[in-house]
Amino acid sequence: MPIQIDEAGLEVQAKELVDRVMADKASDDDVALVKKQLGRFPRGMVAVGARCVCGRPLAVVTRPVLPDGTPFPTTCYLTSPEATKAVSRVEADGSMQHYTDLVQHDETIHAQYERAHRLYLAFRHDLATRLGDSEEHIAGTSAGGMPVRVKCLHALVAQTLVMGEGVNPIGDMVMKRIAGEFDPKVCRCTTELD
Structure with a gap:
């Protein structure tokens, strides 16, 4: 059965998410701290x-076209070293195949993952429109392997952090799994502040 997704509802949700995110534009201090986090x-x-x-x-929003003109589809980007390490351990233990199997064989998860993909595209489109960026080079491409497989858990967790729980089922599952190592409500940050 084809997945029914309310595209107009996605556009409204995406606009609201971009409004919220752009209210927290990156300050010079944020950029300096993320530079330390990423190296x-x-x-x-x-x-x-x-x-x-x-x-x-913990996660930043990146424009669809980098300053040097490079296309960049990964709009939600995980920066927290603690989150990155925890997610890397999940990727390394072979769980990505399990998550891909869920996406491909569980109708409910598949529908939620397809919706997460569409919301990601709508979010990036609204962001690109506001910033005057072109998306033609990445049209239809979201992140993390969406909508058909699981390729990068870091991107999916970043989407969960940026857009909230209930948006990406795989990002939500990984967040629950790593809660003992990383939880945005419990500070375990190690990056030094100046």
């Missing part, structure tokens, strides 16, 4: 999409 300059960072309870960035 490199955060190219194209426009906003902090999710923060730890202590205020440090």
Whole structure:
């Protein structure tokens, strides 16, 4: 049975999400801290999409076209070293095949994952429109392997952090699984503040 998705509802939700995210535009201090978290300059960072309870960035929102003109479909980008390490352990233990099997064989998960993909595209489109960026080079491409497989849990967890629980079922599952190591409501940040 084809998946029925309310596209107009997605556009409204995406606009509201972009409104919320752009209200927390990246400050110079945010960029400096994310640079420390990543060990490199955060190219194209426009906003902090999710923060730890202590205020440090956990995930950022990146523009669809980087300053040098490079297409960049990963709009929600995980920056927290603690989250990245915890998610990397899940990826390394072979769980991605299990999550892909869920996406491909569980109708409910498949429908939710397809909706998460569509919301990601609508979110990026609204962001691109506001920033004057082109998306033609990444049309139809979201992140993390959506909508048909699980390729990058970091991207899916970033979507959960930026857009909230209940948006991406795989991101939600991974967040529950790593709660003992990473939880945005419990500060375990190790990146030094200046």
